[in-house]
Amino acid sequence: MKKTEDPRIAATRSAALDAALDILQKEGVFAVTHAAVNKATGISRSTLYRHWPETRRFLIDTFKHASGPTKLEPAANGPLRADLKWHLVHLVNALNESPWGKVAAQIIAAAATDKEAQLLINELMGERFAFVENTFIAAQARNEIASDAPIRQLIELMISVPYFRKLILGAPLDEDWIESHIEFICSLAENSPDYLHEQS
Amino acid sequence: MKKTEDPRIAATRSAALDAALDILQKEGVFAVTHAAVNKATGISRSTLYRHWPETRRFLIDTFKHASGPTKLEPAANGPLRADLKWHLVHLVNALNESPWGKVAAQIIAAAATDKEAQLLINELMGERFAFVENTFIAAQARNEIASDAPIRQLIELMISVPYFRKLILGAPLDEDWIESHIEFICSLAENSPDYLHEQS
């Protein structure tokens, strides 16, 4: 059994991934190479090859590094509107300010051919979905919204639009937009017509 | 002045881009190289370098090739629900069956560092947005939906969710899903509460 990890290993891994992430954001996936990280950090190429014998794995680890420690704190148990806004602000911050916003598109693209990337996405998205879902369920329990509200679709609406705007349209996600999006979702959730049952 | 383009040029371009697209779909962006296309087509490497001196441009042209001739036929002028379904089926088909669905994520990722890729996306998305927008405007003219319906947001809802499901979640877009999504959108559009004006 192993006591503690050699701090040197952690140090090089951390420094290398920091640099790789930086390169990834600034110059794109093609620029993330052992040689480039060596140049940026001074960590010798042979050491980098020992840590990541295959470039693909290096890139995947960089992605994981970018997603960072995902500790989603629980939303306050206020009214639905406040809780949703809290979630949305959290999401928008992640897209606007953390490295995540800049590399998410790369990870998604990688997922097309790399199973690990897809797993990473599933993990992160699953976490966020569950998180928002809990908020809706709590609101149902407080009778703020109908018991048959289309929660799944409301969650998708809430999350997919900011991703789409940011990653695909390149449109800004500012304070005003957050307000209008929340308003849009909340009026749907609160009015809660029987969307799925009143089919013509 | 130039009469007609040498058919050989068109032939090699076409064959090269076909192969490049095939490689892109099957093996990802890193596999799209002059050498790989040479191996796949028999077109000599020197010829490929003459056509695309830089690999980046080669990839961008492959993206454009994937997006194909985007001739969006006008939707029928039926009731809103029918028109929207027509649009959504068209979009889902593009995501499910054409190369677009498989390479869209790659293009989006490329857009992060490449201006041309972003322009391509803007062009394609702008086209589709305008298209769906016309349908909503026509529905307004026919008094099917209120004059102050939040069209922009409804369009984003309609388009962003299938993209999100397909590209990010990897979830299927089948017939059932199309029905429920249409139902969701239509009930919003038709009920048309004053989403944006009844702020608390």
Place this chain on the structure above:
DNA sequence: ACTGCAATGGTACAAAATGTACTATACAGA
């Protein structure tokens, strides 16, 4: 059919990137 022009194919070669092996040094932990 003939001819000039341009595109292609093929080869050779230069340059750079990638991957591996080996040794000496520096550092962590006991």
Place this chain on the structure above:
DNA sequence: TCTGTATAGTACATTTTGTACCATTGCAGT
């Protein structure tokens, strides 16, 4: 201090990438 391991550095083999050159092929106009 001592041992084991991680790192730095070097050297080298291999692959990939990019360029130059020339012979050949095919197109277009006469």
